[in-house]
Amino acid sequence: MKSDKVIEIDHLSYDYPDGTPALRDIDLVVYRNESIAILGPNGAGKSTLLYHLNGTLRGDGRVTILGLLVEKKNLKEIRRRVGLVFQNPEDQLFCPTVFDDVAFGPLNMGLDEERVRYRVERALEMMGLKGFEGRSTHHLSEGEKKRVALATVLAMDSEILALDEPTDNLDPTGNRTLIERIQLIPQTKVIVTHHLPVAVDLCERAVLLRGGRKGEDLPTRDLLKNRELLKEFGFDADFAQWMYERKKL
Amino acid sequence: MRHAFLDHHSSAESPIHHLDARAKIIVFFTFILIGVSSPPTSLLLFSLLILVLIGIALFAKLPLGHLAKKILIILPFLLVVAISIPFMKKDGIGGGYNLGFGGLSVSQSGLWILWNVVIKSSLGVFSIILLSSTTSFPKLINGMERLGSPKIFTILASFMYRYSFILIDEMQRMKRARDSRCFGGRWFWQSRVIGHMVGTLFLRSFHRGERVYLAMLSRGYDGTMPETTASRFGLGEILFLSISPILLFLRIYLR
Numbered sequence: 001m002k003s004d005k006v007i008e009i010d011h012l013s014y015d016y017p018d019g020t021p022a023l024r025d026i027d028l029v030v031y032r033n034e035s036i037a038i039l040g041p042n043g044a045g046k047s048t049l050l051y052h053l054n055g056t057l058r059g060d061g062r063v064t065i066l067g068l069l070v071e072k073k074n075l076k077e078i079r080r081r082v083g084l085v086f087q088n089p090e091d092q093l094f095c096p097t098v099f100d101d102v103a104f105g106p107l108n109m110g111l112d113e114e115r116v117r118y119r120v121e122r123a124l125e126m127m128g129l130k131g132f133e134g135r136s137t138h139h140l141s142e143g144e145k146k147r148v149a150l151a152t153v154l155a156m157d158s159e160i161l162a163l164d165e166p167t168d169n170l171d172p173t174g175n176r177t178l179i180e181r182i183q184l185i186p187q188t189k190v191i192v193t194h195h196l197p198v199a200v201d202l203c204e205r206a207v208l209l210r211g212g213r214k215g216e217d218l219p220t221r222d223l224l225k226n227r228e229l230l231k232e233f234g235f236d237a238d239f240a241q242w243m244y245e246r247k248k249l
Numbered sequence: 250m251r252h253a254f255l256d257h258h259s260s261a262e263s264p265i266h267h268l269d270a271r272a273k274i275i276v277f278f279t280f281i282l283i284g285v286s287s288p289p290t291s292l293l294l295f296s297l298l299i300l301v302l303i304g305i306a307l308f309a310k311l312p313l314g315h316l317a318k319k320i321l322i323i324l325p326f327l328l329v330v331a332i333s334i335p336f337m338k339k340d341g342i343g344g345g346y347n348l349g350f351g352g353l354s355v356s357q358s359g360l361w362i363l364w365n366v367v368i369k370s371s372l373g374v375f376s377i378i379l380l381s382s383t384t385s386f387p388k389l390i391n392g393m394e395r396l397g398s399p400k401i402f403t404i405l406a407s408f409m410y411r412y413s414f415i416l417i418d419e420m421q422r423m424k425r426a427r428d429s430r431c432f433g434g435r436w437f438w439q440s441r442v443i444g445h446m447v448g449t450l451f452l453r454s455f456h457r458g459e460r461v462y463l464a465m466l467s468r469g470y471d472g473t474m475p476e477t478t479a480s481r482f483g484l485g486e487i488l489f490l491s492i493s494p495i496l497l498f499l500r501i502y503l504r
Contacts, residue, residue, distance in 0.1 A: 056463050076469065084467045090415055091460040096387035096407050105468035107475030136387070138414040156468065 004032040006066055006160055006188050007053065014048060014059030022048045023059060024212045030160075035189040037199035037220065039233060040209035046164075046192040047087065049209070053162045053190065054082040066159065080109060083153030087164040089145035098124070098140075098148055099133035105156040123155035124148075127181055143174030147181060160188045167198050196235050200224065200243050208233065221247060258311055259385040264485060265309035270384050270392025272486040277380040279493040283500045284372040289365035294503045295372070301492070302375050309383050316378055323374045327366065334362045386410050404474050412457075420450060 007030035014023040023045045038046045051057040055070045063070040065078050086092045095101040102120045127147040167175045179201050206223050208215035224244040230237045394403040
Protein backbone atom coordinates (compact mmCIF):
# COMPACT_ATOMS: atom_id res chain seq x y z
CA MET A 1 0.00 0.00 0.00
CA LYS A 2 2.86 2.35 -0.69
CA SER A 3 1.05 4.16 -3.46
CA ASP A 4 -1.32 6.37 -1.54
CA LYS A 5 0.45 9.71 -1.00
CA VAL A 6 -1.14 11.80 1.72
CA ILE A 7 1.50 14.51 2.08
CA GLU A 8 3.61 15.84 -0.79
CA ILE A 9 6.07 18.63 -0.17
CA ASP A 10 7.84 20.01 -3.19
CA HIS A 11 10.83 22.42 -3.01
CA LEU A 12 9.58 24.12 0.13
CA SER A 13 11.56 27.10 1.43
CA TYR A 14 10.62 29.47 4.20
CA ASP A 15 12.17 32.56 5.80
CA TYR A 16 11.11 33.95 9.14
CA PRO A 17 9.53 37.43 8.99
CA ASP A 18 12.87 38.94 10.08
CA GLY A 19 14.59 37.34 7.09
CA THR A 20 16.33 34.45 8.85
CA PRO A 21 16.17 31.40 6.60
CA ALA A 22 14.28 28.54 8.28
CA LEU A 23 13.67 25.92 5.58
CA ARG A 24 15.54 25.38 2.34
CA ASP A 25 14.33 23.31 -0.56
CA ILE A 26 12.55 20.53 1.33
CA ASP A 27 11.08 17.58 -0.59
CA LEU A 28 9.07 15.04 1.35
CA VAL A 29 6.42 12.44 0.57
CA VAL A 30 4.43 10.67 3.27
CA TYR A 31 2.21 7.69 2.49
CA ARG A 32 -1.08 6.71 4.09
CA ASN A 33 -0.88 5.23 7.61
CA GLU A 34 2.83 5.82 7.74
CA SER A 35 4.38 7.31 10.86
CA ILE A 36 7.41 9.46 10.36
CA ALA A 37 9.66 11.12 12.89
CA ILE A 38 11.28 14.44 12.13
CA LEU A 39 14.55 14.66 14.03
CA GLY A 40 17.09 17.40 14.32
CA PRO A 41 18.78 19.79 16.71
CA ASN A 42 17.06 22.88 18.07
CA GLY A 43 16.55 25.46 15.38
CA ALA A 44 16.80 22.96 12.52
CA GLY A 45 13.32 23.90 11.31
CA LYS A 46 11.39 20.88 12.56
CA SER A 47 8.43 22.77 13.99
CA THR A 48 8.47 25.22 11.11
CA LEU A 49 8.11 22.31 8.70
CA LEU A 50 5.25 20.91 10.76
CA TYR A 51 3.37 24.23 10.69
CA HIS A 52 3.34 24.05 6.90
CA LEU A 53 1.24 20.90 6.97
CA ASN A 54 -1.97 22.73 7.82
CA GLY A 55 -1.15 26.11 6.34
CA THR A 56 -0.34 27.81 9.64
CA LEU A 57 2.81 28.95 7.87
CA ARG A 58 3.12 29.22 4.14
CA GLY A 59 6.45 29.40 2.36
CA ASP A 60 7.61 29.13 -1.24
CA GLY A 61 7.03 25.79 -2.89
CA ARG A 62 4.14 23.39 -3.09
CA VAL A 63 2.57 21.52 -0.19
CA THR A 64 -0.19 19.10 -1.13
CA ILE A 65 -2.30 17.37 1.50
CA LEU A 66 -4.55 14.51 0.38
CA GLY A 67 -4.54 15.91 -3.12
CA LEU A 68 -5.40 19.44 -1.98
CA LEU A 69 -2.88 22.21 -2.54
CA VAL A 70 -2.29 24.26 0.60
CA GLU A 71 -3.67 27.65 -0.41
CA LYS A 72 -6.18 30.03 1.01
CA LYS A 73 -9.30 28.49 -0.46
CA ASN A 74 -8.44 24.99 0.75
CA LEU A 75 -7.36 25.94 4.27
CA LYS A 76 -10.61 25.08 6.00
CA GLU A 77 -10.76 21.65 4.47
CA ILE A 78 -7.07 20.98 5.10
CA ARG A 79 -7.34 21.97 8.74
CA ARG A 80 -10.15 19.48 9.15
CA ARG A 81 -7.95 16.75 7.78
CA VAL A 82 -4.67 17.62 9.46
CA GLY A 83 -4.77 17.70 13.23
CA LEU A 84 -1.92 19.84 14.54
CA VAL A 85 -0.95 19.49 18.20
CA PHE A 86 1.21 22.31 19.49
CA GLN A 87 4.23 21.73 21.68
CA ASN A 88 2.86 23.69 24.62
CA PRO A 89 -0.55 22.45 25.76
CA GLU A 90 -1.23 25.84 27.33
CA ASP A 91 -1.48 27.18 23.78
CA GLN A 92 -3.62 24.33 22.59
CA LEU A 93 -6.09 24.35 25.47
CA PHE A 94 -7.89 27.67 25.75
CA CYS A 95 -11.32 26.72 27.07
CA PRO A 96 -12.37 26.68 30.71
CA THR A 97 -13.11 22.95 30.85
CA VAL A 98 -11.73 19.81 29.21
CA PHE A 99 -15.06 19.10 27.57
CA ASP A 100 -15.28 22.54 25.95
CA ASP A 101 -11.77 22.19 24.60
CA VAL A 102 -12.22 18.74 23.09
CA ALA A 103 -15.62 19.74 21.71
CA PHE A 104 -14.27 22.93 20.08
CA GLY A 105 -13.10 21.25 16.88
CA PRO A 106 -16.15 19.02 16.30
CA LEU A 107 -18.49 21.95 17.05
CA ASN A 108 -16.67 24.08 14.49
CA MET A 109 -17.17 21.27 12.02
CA GLY A 110 -20.89 21.71 12.51
CA LEU A 111 -21.67 18.33 14.07
CA ASP A 112 -24.85 17.99 16.14
CA GLU A 113 -24.83 17.75 19.92
CA GLU A 114 -25.09 14.00 20.17
CA ARG A 115 -22.23 13.36 17.74
CA VAL A 116 -20.08 15.94 19.49
CA ARG A 117 -20.65 14.24 22.85
CA TYR A 118 -19.82 10.88 21.35
CA ARG A 119 -16.63 12.17 19.75
CA VAL A 120 -15.48 13.87 22.95
CA GLU A 121 -16.14 10.73 24.97
CA ARG A 122 -14.32 8.54 22.48
CA ALA A 123 -11.30 10.84 22.19
CA LEU A 124 -10.94 11.14 25.96
CA GLU A 125 -11.27 7.40 26.36
CA MET A 126 -8.53 6.80 23.80
CA MET A 127 -6.25 9.06 25.81
CA GLY A 128 -7.20 7.36 29.07
CA LEU A 129 -9.00 10.42 30.38
CA LYS A 130 -12.49 9.09 30.95
CA GLY A 131 -14.46 11.26 33.34
CA PHE A 132 -12.26 14.34 32.85
CA GLU A 133 -14.96 16.26 30.94
CA GLY A 134 -15.85 18.71 33.69
CA ARG A 135 -12.33 19.33 34.94
CA SER A 136 -10.70 22.74 34.63
CA THR A 137 -7.62 22.70 32.45
CA HIS A 138 -5.47 24.58 34.94
CA HIS A 139 -5.98 21.84 37.50
CA LEU A 140 -4.46 19.12 35.30
CA SER A 141 -0.93 17.78 35.47
CA GLU A 142 1.42 18.38 32.55
CA GLY A 143 0.98 14.79 31.30
CA GLU A 144 -2.79 15.11 31.44
CA LYS A 145 -2.65 18.42 29.60
CA LYS A 146 -0.57 16.80 26.85
CA ARG A 147 -3.13 14.02 26.48
CA VAL A 148 -6.08 16.43 26.46
CA ALA A 149 -4.29 18.40 23.74
CA LEU A 150 -4.06 15.20 21.68
CA ALA A 151 -7.71 14.42 22.39
CA THR A 152 -8.78 17.81 21.02
CA VAL A 153 -7.40 16.75 17.66
CA LEU A 154 -8.49 13.11 17.82
CA ALA A 155 -12.08 14.29 18.30
CA MET A 156 -11.90 15.87 14.85
CA ASP A 157 -11.17 12.51 13.22
CA SER A 158 -8.35 14.03 11.20
CA GLU A 159 -6.69 11.73 8.68
CA ILE A 160 -3.23 13.10 9.45
CA LEU A 161 -1.84 13.95 12.86
CA ALA A 162 1.02 16.40 13.17
CA LEU A 163 2.52 16.33 16.66
CA ASP A 164 5.08 18.84 17.87
CA GLU A 165 7.27 17.34 20.63
CA PRO A 166 4.49 15.25 22.15
CA THR A 167 6.61 14.05 25.09
CA ASP A 168 8.41 17.30 25.81
CA ASN A 169 8.43 18.21 29.53
CA LEU A 170 7.14 14.85 30.74
CA ASP A 171 8.55 12.57 33.41
CA PRO A 172 9.57 9.01 32.33
CA THR A 173 6.22 7.49 33.30
CA GLY A 174 4.25 10.21 31.58
CA ASN A 175 6.49 9.71 28.59
CA ARG A 176 5.77 5.99 28.42
CA THR A 177 2.01 6.47 28.94
CA LEU A 178 1.87 8.96 26.12
CA ILE A 179 3.87 6.75 23.74
CA GLU A 180 1.53 3.85 24.47
CA ARG A 181 -1.52 6.02 23.89
CA ILE A 182 -0.18 7.36 20.59
CA GLN A 183 0.57 3.80 19.46
CA LEU A 184 -3.19 3.16 19.57
CA ILE A 185 -3.87 5.89 17.01
CA PRO A 186 -4.09 4.38 13.52
CA GLN A 187 -3.85 7.61 11.49
CA THR A 188 -0.90 8.86 9.47
CA LYS A 189 1.42 10.60 11.90
CA VAL A 190 4.18 13.15 11.52
CA ILE A 191 6.00 13.54 14.82
CA VAL A 192 8.60 16.18 15.59
CA THR A 193 10.82 15.08 18.45
CA HIS A 194 14.32 14.93 19.80
CA HIS A 195 13.60 11.90 21.84
CA LEU A 196 15.00 8.73 20.28
CA PRO A 197 12.54 6.32 21.98
CA VAL A 198 9.61 8.37 20.67
CA ALA A 199 10.95 8.09 17.14
CA VAL A 200 11.74 4.38 17.42
CA ASP A 201 8.60 3.22 19.21
CA LEU A 202 6.16 5.28 17.16
CA CYS A 203 7.68 5.62 13.71
CA GLU A 204 9.12 3.29 11.14
CA ARG A 205 10.74 6.12 9.22
CA ALA A 206 12.92 9.02 10.30
CA VAL A 207 13.67 12.24 8.45
CA LEU A 208 16.66 14.24 9.66
CA LEU A 209 16.88 18.00 9.37
CA ARG A 210 20.05 20.06 9.48
CA GLY A 211 19.97 23.85 9.37
CA GLY A 212 16.66 23.93 7.51
CA ARG A 213 17.70 21.35 4.92
CA LYS A 214 16.52 17.81 4.65
CA GLY A 215 19.19 15.26 5.44
CA GLU A 216 18.89 11.48 5.59
CA ASP A 217 15.50 9.85 5.14
CA LEU A 218 15.77 6.30 6.45
CA PRO A 219 13.99 3.56 8.40
CA THR A 220 14.36 4.18 12.15
CA ARG A 221 15.96 0.74 12.63
CA ASP A 222 18.73 1.74 10.23
CA LEU A 223 19.25 4.94 12.19
CA LEU A 224 19.81 2.86 15.33
CA LYS A 225 22.71 1.07 13.61
CA ASN A 226 24.28 4.17 12.09
CA ARG A 227 26.86 5.21 14.68
CA GLU A 228 28.02 8.23 12.71
CA LEU A 229 24.55 9.73 12.44
CA LEU A 230 23.76 8.93 16.06
CA LYS A 231 26.90 10.70 17.11
CA GLU A 232 26.21 13.72 14.94
CA PHE A 233 22.74 14.16 16.41
CA GLY A 234 23.91 13.55 19.96
CA PHE A 235 22.07 10.29 20.58
CA ASP A 236 23.57 7.66 22.89
CA ALA A 237 24.85 4.85 20.63
CA ASP A 238 24.74 2.19 23.38
CA PHE A 239 21.17 3.04 24.17
CA ALA A 240 20.38 2.89 20.45
CA GLN A 241 22.01 -0.54 20.25
CA TRP A 242 19.89 -1.70 23.17
CA MET A 243 16.74 -0.42 21.47
CA TYR A 244 17.75 -2.14 18.26
CA GLU A 245 18.13 -5.48 20.03
CA ARG A 246 14.80 -5.01 21.76
CA LYS A 247 13.07 -4.21 18.50
CA LYS A 248 14.42 -7.38 16.88
CA LEU A 249 12.98 -9.60 19.63
CA MET B 250 0.79 25.30 40.50
CA ARG B 251 -2.88 25.27 41.33
CA HIS B 252 -5.16 28.16 42.04
CA ALA B 253 -8.80 28.40 42.92
CA PHE B 254 -9.09 31.91 44.19
CA LEU B 255 -12.12 32.71 42.11
CA ASP B 256 -14.49 29.87 42.74
CA HIS B 257 -13.50 28.23 45.97
CA HIS B 258 -15.97 25.51 47.03
CA SER B 259 -17.74 25.75 43.68
CA SER B 260 -17.12 22.08 42.90
CA ALA B 261 -18.73 20.82 46.12
CA GLU B 262 -21.85 18.70 46.02
CA SER B 263 -25.22 20.08 47.14
CA PRO B 264 -28.68 20.69 45.69
CA ILE B 265 -27.77 24.37 45.23
CA HIS B 266 -24.57 23.50 43.39
CA HIS B 267 -26.52 21.34 40.95
CA LEU B 268 -29.00 24.05 39.99
CA ASP B 269 -28.80 25.63 36.55
CA ALA B 270 -26.53 28.68 36.68
CA ARG B 271 -29.22 30.91 35.18
CA ALA B 272 -31.58 30.37 38.11
CA LYS B 273 -28.83 31.22 40.57
CA ILE B 274 -27.76 34.33 38.69
CA ILE B 275 -31.32 35.65 38.61
CA VAL B 276 -32.04 34.96 42.27
CA PHE B 277 -28.81 36.38 43.64
CA PHE B 278 -29.16 39.48 41.50
CA THR B 279 -32.67 39.93 42.87
CA PHE B 280 -31.13 39.95 46.34
CA ILE B 281 -28.75 42.70 45.31
CA LEU B 282 -31.42 44.74 43.55
CA ILE B 283 -33.84 44.56 46.44
CA GLY B 284 -31.12 45.26 48.95
CA VAL B 285 -29.90 48.30 47.08
CA SER B 286 -33.35 49.73 46.41
CA SER B 287 -34.64 49.46 49.98
CA PRO B 288 -34.51 52.44 52.36
CA PRO B 289 -31.95 51.90 55.11
CA THR B 290 -34.69 52.10 57.73
CA SER B 291 -36.39 48.84 56.72
CA LEU B 292 -34.45 46.81 59.23
CA LEU B 293 -36.90 43.92 59.16
CA LEU B 294 -36.44 43.46 55.42
CA PHE B 295 -32.66 43.49 55.72
CA SER B 296 -32.68 40.93 58.49
CA LEU B 297 -34.98 38.73 56.44
CA LEU B 298 -32.72 39.00 53.39
CA ILE B 299 -29.67 38.06 55.41
CA LEU B 300 -31.49 35.17 57.05
CA VAL B 301 -32.54 33.77 53.69
CA LEU B 302 -28.98 34.11 52.38
CA ILE B 303 -27.63 32.28 55.43
CA GLY B 304 -30.30 29.64 54.87
CA ILE B 305 -29.12 29.14 51.28
CA ALA B 306 -25.50 28.96 52.46
CA LEU B 307 -26.39 26.26 54.99
CA PHE B 308 -28.42 24.38 52.42
CA ALA B 309 -25.43 24.51 50.06
CA LYS B 310 -23.26 23.10 52.86
CA LEU B 311 -20.87 26.03 52.69
CA PRO B 312 -18.78 26.70 55.80
CA LEU B 313 -20.15 29.95 57.27
CA GLY B 314 -16.80 30.86 58.77
CA HIS B 315 -15.21 30.83 55.34
CA LEU B 316 -17.97 33.04 53.93
CA ALA B 317 -17.66 35.47 56.83
CA LYS B 318 -13.94 35.71 56.24
CA LYS B 319 -14.49 36.49 52.58
CA ILE B 320 -16.96 39.25 53.45
CA LEU B 321 -14.54 40.68 56.02
CA ILE B 322 -11.94 41.08 53.29
CA ILE B 323 -14.21 43.64 51.61
CA LEU B 324 -15.14 45.55 54.75
CA PRO B 325 -11.90 47.47 55.38
CA PHE B 326 -12.08 49.10 51.96
CA LEU B 327 -15.63 50.05 52.59
CA LEU B 328 -15.06 51.38 56.09
CA VAL B 329 -12.23 53.62 55.01
CA VAL B 330 -14.66 55.41 52.73
CA ALA B 331 -17.71 55.28 54.92
CA ILE B 332 -16.33 55.98 58.38
CA SER B 333 -15.77 59.65 57.77
CA ILE B 334 -19.33 60.37 56.67
CA PRO B 335 -20.90 60.72 60.15
CA PHE B 336 -18.32 63.35 61.05
CA MET B 337 -18.90 65.40 57.95
CA LYS B 338 -22.65 65.90 58.10
CA LYS B 339 -23.67 68.75 60.31
CA ASP B 340 -27.33 68.45 61.19
CA GLY B 341 -28.96 66.57 64.07
CA ILE B 342 -26.32 65.50 66.52
CA GLY B 343 -26.51 61.76 67.06
CA GLY B 344 -23.98 61.51 69.84
CA GLY B 345 -20.71 62.96 71.03
CA TYR B 346 -17.53 62.22 72.81
CA ASN B 347 -15.60 64.60 74.97
CA LEU B 348 -11.97 64.07 74.28
CA GLY B 349 -10.78 66.68 76.73
CA PHE B 350 -9.98 69.26 74.09
CA GLY B 351 -13.30 70.20 72.59
CA GLY B 352 -15.81 67.61 71.44
CA LEU B 353 -16.20 65.19 68.57
CA SER B 354 -19.76 64.75 67.43
CA VAL B 355 -21.48 62.39 65.02
CA SER B 356 -24.51 63.43 63.04
CA GLN B 357 -27.59 61.27 62.98
CA SER B 358 -28.16 61.32 59.24
CA GLY B 359 -24.48 60.62 58.80
CA LEU B 360 -24.83 57.48 60.89
CA TRP B 361 -27.75 56.35 58.76
CA ILE B 362 -25.70 56.86 55.64
CA LEU B 363 -22.91 54.77 57.13
CA TRP B 364 -25.35 52.01 58.01
CA ASN B 365 -26.86 52.27 54.55
CA VAL B 366 -23.49 51.78 52.88
CA VAL B 367 -22.38 48.98 55.18
CA ILE B 368 -25.53 46.86 55.04
CA LYS B 369 -26.08 47.21 51.30
CA SER B 370 -22.54 46.47 50.30
CA SER B 371 -22.24 43.49 52.66
CA LEU B 372 -25.51 42.15 51.33
CA GLY B 373 -24.30 42.52 47.76
CA VAL B 374 -20.94 40.97 48.51
CA PHE B 375 -22.59 38.12 50.41
CA SER B 376 -24.87 37.37 47.43
CA ILE B 377 -22.00 37.40 44.96
CA ILE B 378 -19.84 35.21 47.20
CA LEU B 379 -22.69 32.72 47.49
CA LEU B 380 -23.16 32.73 43.73
CA SER B 381 -19.48 32.16 43.02
CA SER B 382 -19.14 29.54 45.75
CA THR B 383 -21.97 27.45 44.38
CA THR B 384 -21.29 27.87 40.65
CA SER B 385 -18.05 27.15 38.87
CA PHE B 386 -16.76 29.95 36.69
CA PRO B 387 -17.31 28.13 33.37
CA LYS B 388 -20.94 27.45 34.32
CA LEU B 389 -21.39 31.02 35.43
CA ILE B 390 -20.18 32.29 32.08
CA ASN B 391 -22.36 29.83 30.25
CA GLY B 392 -25.34 30.96 32.33
CA MET B 393 -24.65 34.63 31.59
CA GLU B 394 -24.43 33.82 27.92
CA ARG B 395 -27.73 31.96 27.92
CA LEU B 396 -29.35 34.84 29.75
CA GLY B 397 -28.45 37.06 26.80
CA SER B 398 -25.15 38.62 27.82
CA PRO B 399 -23.25 39.68 24.65
CA LYS B 400 -21.04 36.91 23.37
CA ILE B 401 -17.97 39.09 23.09
CA PHE B 402 -18.05 39.69 26.87
CA THR B 403 -18.47 36.05 27.76
CA ILE B 404 -15.70 34.96 25.40
CA LEU B 405 -13.43 37.62 26.83
CA ALA B 406 -14.25 36.54 30.37
CA SER B 407 -13.61 32.87 29.67
CA PHE B 408 -10.25 33.59 28.06
CA MET B 409 -9.35 35.82 30.97
CA TYR B 410 -10.28 33.07 33.40
CA ARG B 411 -8.24 30.49 31.51
CA TYR B 412 -5.12 32.59 31.05
CA SER B 413 -5.06 34.50 34.31
CA PHE B 414 -3.69 31.34 35.94
CA ILE B 415 -0.96 31.03 33.35
CA LEU B 416 -0.03 34.68 33.70
CA ILE B 417 0.17 34.35 37.48
CA ASP B 418 2.36 31.26 37.13
CA GLU B 419 4.60 33.01 34.66
CA MET B 420 4.94 36.02 36.91
CA GLN B 421 5.79 33.83 39.89
CA ARG B 422 8.40 31.97 37.89
CA MET B 423 9.97 35.23 36.78
CA LYS B 424 9.95 36.52 40.33
CA ARG B 425 11.67 33.38 41.56
CA ALA B 426 14.27 33.56 38.83
CA ARG B 427 14.90 37.17 39.74
CA ASP B 428 15.13 36.53 43.47
CA SER B 429 17.42 33.54 43.09
CA ARG B 430 19.89 35.76 41.29
CA CYS B 431 20.29 37.97 44.37
CA PHE B 432 17.90 40.70 43.39
CA GLY B 433 18.47 43.82 45.42
CA GLY B 434 20.18 47.15 45.20
CA ARG B 435 18.83 50.66 45.00
CA TRP B 436 15.24 51.47 44.13
CA PHE B 437 16.24 52.95 40.79
CA TRP B 438 17.82 49.67 39.74
CA GLN B 439 14.88 47.71 41.17
CA SER B 440 12.27 49.73 39.32
CA ARG B 441 14.20 49.24 36.10
CA VAL B 442 14.19 45.47 36.57
CA ILE B 443 10.51 45.42 37.44
CA GLY B 444 9.81 47.50 34.36
CA HIS B 445 11.62 44.95 32.22
CA MET B 446 9.66 42.15 33.85
CA VAL B 447 6.34 43.80 33.09
CA GLY B 448 7.47 44.35 29.52
CA THR B 449 8.56 40.74 29.15
CA LEU B 450 5.26 39.55 30.56
CA PHE B 451 3.42 41.68 28.06
CA LEU B 452 5.50 40.39 25.13
CA ARG B 453 5.07 36.79 26.21
CA SER B 454 1.31 37.21 26.58
CA PHE B 455 1.17 38.85 23.18
CA HIS B 456 3.03 35.96 21.55
CA ARG B 457 0.95 33.44 23.43
CA GLY B 458 -2.19 35.12 22.16
CA GLU B 459 -0.86 34.65 18.64
CA ARG B 460 -0.16 30.94 19.21
CA VAL B 461 -3.54 30.35 20.83
CA TYR B 462 -5.20 31.93 17.84
CA LEU B 463 -3.27 29.59 15.53
CA ALA B 464 -4.36 26.62 17.65
CA MET B 465 -7.94 27.81 17.31
CA LEU B 466 -7.60 28.18 13.54
CA SER B 467 -6.14 24.67 13.37
CA ARG B 468 -9.36 23.38 14.82
CA GLY B 469 -11.61 25.15 12.39
CA TYR B 470 -12.25 28.46 14.18
CA ASP B 471 -13.87 30.94 11.81
CA GLY B 472 -14.60 33.91 14.03
CA THR B 473 -17.62 32.60 15.88
CA MET B 474 -17.36 30.60 19.07
CA PRO B 475 -19.41 27.41 18.84
CA GLU B 476 -22.33 27.00 21.24
CA THR B 477 -21.72 24.71 24.14
CA THR B 478 -24.62 22.96 25.75
CA ALA B 479 -25.56 22.92 29.42
CA SER B 480 -28.21 21.73 31.85
CA ARG B 481 -31.95 22.35 31.60
CA PHE B 482 -34.55 23.96 33.83
CA GLY B 483 -36.32 21.49 36.12
CA LEU B 484 -38.47 21.56 39.24
CA GLY B 485 -35.50 22.49 41.45
CA GLU B 486 -34.72 25.53 39.33
CA ILE B 487 -38.34 26.69 39.36
CA LEU B 488 -38.54 26.27 43.15
CA PHE B 489 -35.31 28.18 43.61
CA LEU B 490 -36.44 30.90 41.22
CA SER B 491 -39.62 31.39 43.26
CA ILE B 492 -37.45 33.10 45.87
CA SER B 493 -37.29 36.11 43.53
CA PRO B 494 -41.03 37.00 43.45
CA ILE B 495 -41.27 36.38 47.19
CA LEU B 496 -38.47 38.85 47.79
CA LEU B 497 -40.15 41.33 45.49
CA PHE B 498 -43.39 40.93 47.40
CA LEU B 499 -41.62 41.52 50.71
CA ARG B 500 -39.90 44.59 49.32
CA ILE B 501 -43.21 46.13 48.32
CA TYR B 502 -45.30 45.31 51.39
CA LEU B 503 -42.75 45.33 54.16
CA ARG B 504 -41.83 48.75 55.40
